Each structure stands twice: as structure tokens, then as C-alpha cells.
Amino acid sequence: MDNKTITLIGAGLAGPLMATYLAQRGFTVDIYERRDDMRSVNLSAGRSINLALSVRGIHALKEVGLYVKIQPITIPMKGRMIHDMDGKTHLQPYGQRDDEVIYSVSRAQLNKDLMTLAEGTGKVRIHFNHELSTVDLQNNMLSFSHKNTGEIVQKDFTCVIGCDGSASVLRDEIVNKTKARYTKKPLGHGYKELLIPPSDDGQFQLDSHALHIWPRGEYMLIALPNMDGSFTCTLFLPMSGKISFDSMDTGSKISELFQSQFSDAIDLMPTLAQDFRNNPTGELASVYCDPWHFQEKAALIGDSAHAVVPFFGQGMNASFQDCTVMNKLMGDYAGDWGDIFSNYSKLHVNNGHAIADMAIENYIEMRDHVNDPNYIKRRKLELDLEKRFPGQFIPRYSMVSFHQFPYSDVYKRGEKQFRIIDEILRVDPSGENIDRSLVNKLLKS
Numbered sequence: 001m002d003n004k005t006i007t008l009i010g011a012g013l014a015g016p017l018m019a020t021y022l023a024q025r026g027f028t029v030d031i032y033e034r035r036d037d038m039r040s041v042n043l044s045a046g047r048s049i050n051l052a053l054s055v056r057g058i059h060a061l062k063e064v065g066l067y068v069k070i071q072p073i074t075i076p077m078k079g080r081m082i083h084d085m086d087g088k089t090h091l092q093p094y095g096q097r098d099d100e101v102i103y104s105v106s107r108a109q110l111n112k113d114l115m116t117l118a119e120g121t122g123k124v125r126i127h128f129n130h131e132l133s134t135v136d137l138q139n140n141m142l143s144f145s146h147k148n149t150g151e152i153v154q155k156d157f158t159c160v161i162g163c164d165g166s167a168s169v170l171r172d173e174i175v176n177k178t179k180a181r182y183t184k185k186p187l188g189h190g191y192k193e194l195l196i197p198p199s200d201d202g203q204f205q206l207d208s209h210a211l212h213i214w215p216r217g218e219y220m221l222i223a224l225p226n227m228d229g230s231f232t233c234t235l236f237l238p239m240s241g242k243i244s245f246d247s248m249d250t251g252s253k254i255s256e257l258f259q260s261q262f263s264d265a266i267d268l269m270p271t272l273a274q275d276f277r278n279n280p281t282g283e284l285a286s287v288y289c290d291p292w293h294f295q296e297k298a299a300l301i302g303d304s305a306h307a308v309v310p311f312f313g314q315g316m317n318a319s320f321q322d323c324t325v326m327n328k329l330m331g332d333y334a335g336d337w338g339d340i341f342s343n344y345s346k347l348h349v350n351n352g353h354a355i356a357d358m359a360i361e362n363y364i365e366m367r368d369h370v371n372d373p374n375y376i377k378r379r380k381l382e383l384d385l386e387k388r389f390p391g392q393f394i395p396r397y398s399m400v401s402f403h404q405f406p407y408s409d410v411y412k413r414g415e416k417q418f419r420i421i422d423e424i425l426r427v428d429p430s431g432e433n434i435d436r437s438l439v440n441k442l443l444k445s
């Protein structure tokens with residue numbers, strides 16, 4: 001195979017985007033995807049029905065020219081709408097400015113549009129129903145089993161990029177070959193998708209410009225709006241224990257849980273019992289792998305490199321940013337895949353690890369802290385500091401969602417800022433009277 005042809009595994013969210021970047025640089029791309037073509041067969045697109053898209057993802061979609069098509073099917077969400085036990089709600093804005101919002105988008109539509117965009121370059125072929133089963137990195141050979149015929153198909157390659165998601169087969173082989181450091185850390189919590197349909201006259205039944213959260217300590221329910229007036233709810237529960245997916249084994253237990261904990265949501269969920277029974281329970285885990293490549297032959301992007309738990313709404317955004325980073329390196333090292341891949345691992349692995357860690361921390365914040373007076377005071381102080389010290393103090397959530405700083409820098413800067421907040425509150429526990437000279441001194445140090 002010539003070195004102008006690149007092989008990709010997986011046509012989920014990251015694969016077709018990476019293929020488009022490659023095609024725009026003149027490469028021919030073969031993508032092998034285990035599923036059928038979701039544009040012609042009615043398939044679930046995967047883990048979640050909708051996703052939160054933010055700046056890193058939008059940047060990549062703009063670079064390949066798809067954002068103009070996607071933007072009209074997005075719904076801006078300006079903050080977290082917290083639902084208390086008594087049904088009262090209050091909005092915690094994500095940022096200071098009107099444009100500091102994140103966007104709900106349909107995973108299926110985005111995935112379909114990305115595939116069509118890639119094929120539209122005339123340089124990308126997607127081979128559906130091909131499941132990668134084994135990889136021989138020494139002899140540059142991939143084996144696929146054809147989902148319909150069971151036939152084993154062998155393909156040689158020059159350079160292969162794994163976009164095959166969190167259970168990546170290519171990653172397993174890279175880990176074998178490089179003795180890469182690799183951990184898959186289960187969260188011990190899972191999720192299930194449920195539905196709030198539109199009202200009889202087709203309207204949203206909750207505020208459509210917010211991400212709704214019912215925080216309940218060890219677990220939570222969230223809801224994101226869809227273009228058809230519905231909300232997709234996701235229930236996050238421990239996998240085992242007193243209140244868990246294991247223990248929710250009868251309709252009455254589910255109904256009891258919702259009546260007692262999510263009383264303002266249950267009335268809007270006429271198909272709760274069926275949805276709970278019929279929809280799969282997904283398990284959550286974080287993947288840490290280092291490096292993300294093998295010589296000049298293979299690399300990983302997206303969840304195959306760094307599956308993260310979904311609580312920062314960054315898995316897809318981070319995956320799209322991988323493609324942006326790889327595209328820049330392709331420009332810097334003009335076709336030298338050894339240099340492209342080694343710099344990709346060197347520059348970017350720490351960012352994958354940082355967002356994986358921040359996403360776990362955000363779960364605890366969302367399910368447990370958002371209603372804690374101390375959290376609310378710190379959050380208000382963060383926003384005040386951002387207003388009074390523009391550019392010098394940026395809340396961690398904003399650095400992740402509204403800026404494109406590398407995640408590892410965000411992590412480090414965020415830790416320093418948390419210490420600044422500790423110090424301000426030590427001096428003035430109310431957080432109301434910000435001492436400018438103290439903050440200047442802390443920011444400088």
C-alpha cells in the first residue's frame with residue numbers, strides 16, 4: 001500500500017473528522033467501521049442521544065467547514081438548572097458573557113454529517129460492517145471479520161489510526177508492542193437514558209436553554225434538550241449498593257426512587273418504566289494510556305486514546321481536538337509519520353490524562369456539591385475574580401469549555417486558582433470583600 005493512503009478504524013465521531021483533515025491534505029483514506037451505515041439503516045448512534053458541544057469541538061468543525069451545517073441544529077444551554085428536592089429550580093450560569101454557553105446536539109445527526117462530509121471530499125471510503133479483530137503491527141496487517149458474512153478480510157496498511165472507541169482493538173496491540181502504560185479505571189457508576197417527551201402541543205416541558213440537573217449526593221439525573229422539543233434524561237447511579245442499577249430490579253423500586261428523589265421529573269416521563277426496562281445500562285470508565293502511538297505505523301485518537309467519564313461534556317470535544325492537533329502536526333512534519341506521531345504523544349498525552357481526571361472531579365461537583373453553600377460561595381467568588389481580573393483569573397469550567405488552553409495547563413492553573421480562593425476565604429470567610437492587593441499578590445506569586 002502506498003504511503004498516501006491512510007487506514008482509519010472506526011467511523012464514530014472522531015474517525016470521519018480525522019479522515020476529512022487527511023483528505024484536505026491530499027491523502028486517500030480507508031475507514032473500516034464495524035456497524036452498518038446509520039444513514040441508510042436505523043441504528044442507535046451509540047452511547048448517548050445528544051451531546052454537549054463546546055469551543056474545542058466547534059473549532060474543529062469550523063476548520064473542516066462543517067459548523068455552518070451543524071450550528072442550526074444546536075441548542076444553546078446557558079447554565080445548569082438545579083432541581084431541588086422540593087421541585088424548586090435555580091440557574092447556575094456557566095459563564096459571565098452571553099456567548100459563554102455550551103450546545104446540545106444530536107449525536108446521530110452529527111455522526112451522519114461527519115461521514116457525508118468525509119465522503120464528499122472524494123478521497124474517503126467507508127467500509128461498513130468490517131470489525132477489526134486482530135492487528136499485526138510487525139507485518140502491517142489488519143484482519144477484519146465481516147459482520148454479515150462472517151468472512152475474514154485481511155488488509156495491509158502503511159499507517160493506521162485507531163478511532164475505534166473506548167474498547168479499542170488497535171490500542172490493545174499498541175500496548176502489547178510498546179509496553180505502554182495503560183489503565184482502565186472503572187468509575188463504579190453507570191448510566192441509563194430516559195425520555196421527557198414534548199408536550200401535546202410540541203413544546204419543551206422544561207427550560208430548553210439549560211442543562212438540567214437533579215443532584216442527589218451519590219447519584220443524579222440530568223436532562224439535555226433535543227430539537228424536537230423532547231429532553232434526553234440520563235440517570236447516573238452506582239452499579240451496586242443500596243441505591244444502584246443492581247438494586248433497581250422492579251418497577252415499583254424505580255417508581256419509588258423517582259417519586260421520592262425526582263418528583264418534578266416523574267410527571268413528565270410517561271414512558272419511564274418501559275425506558276428503564278428497555279434501554280441498556282452503560283458502564284463508565286476512564287482510559288489512561290501512554291504513549292498513543294507505535295513507531296511511524298499507528299496512533300490513537302478519541303476515546304481509544306483517552307475515554308473519559310461524561311461529566312465535563314468533553315469526551316467528543318477532546319476527541320475533535322486530537323484531530324486538530326494531529327492536523328497541525330501533519331503541517332509541521334510534512335508526511336513524516338514517525339515525527340508526527342511521536343510529537344503527538346509527547347505534546348498531547350498529558351492533556352488526555354488531565355481531562356480524564358477533571359471529568360471524574362466534575363461528577364462529584366455535579367451530583368454532590370452544586371447545592372452546597374460553600375461551593376456556591378466559591379463559584380460566585382470565581383466569577384467575581386474573573387470580572388475584576390480579566391485574563392488573569394479564569395474559572396476552571398470556563399478554561400475547559402470556552403477556551404482552548406491545553407487541558408494539562410488548565411488542570412495546573414485551576415489548582416493554583418483553587419489555592420487563591422482558599423487564601424481569600426481564609427482572610428475573609430464571607431468572600432464578599434475582595435482585597436485587590438492580596439489578589440494581585442497571589443496572582444503574581
Ligand SMILES: Cc1cc2nc3c(=O)[nH]c(=O)nc-3n(C[C@H](O)[C@H](O)[C@H](O)COP(=O)(O)OP(=O)(O)OC[C@H]3O[C@@H](n4cnc5c(N)ncnc54)[C@H](O)[C@@H]3O)c2cc1C
Pocket residue numbers: 009010011012013014015032033034035046047048050051052053130131132133163164165166167168169191234282301302303304308310312313314315316317318319
Ligand atoms: C452517556 C455519555 C454522554 C456523553 N456526553 C458527552 C458530551 O456531552 N460531550 C462530549 O464532548 N462528549 C460526551 N461523551 C463522550 C463521547 O461520546 C465520546 O468521547 C466520543 O464518542 C468519542 O468519539 P470516538 O470517535 O473516539 O468514539 P466513538 O464515537 O465511540 O466511535 C468509535 C467507532 O468505532 C467503531 N468500532 C469500535 N470497535 C471497532 C472495531 N473493532 N472495528 C471497527 N470499528 C469499531 C464503533 O462502532 C464506533 O463507530 C459522552 C459519552 C457518554 C457515554
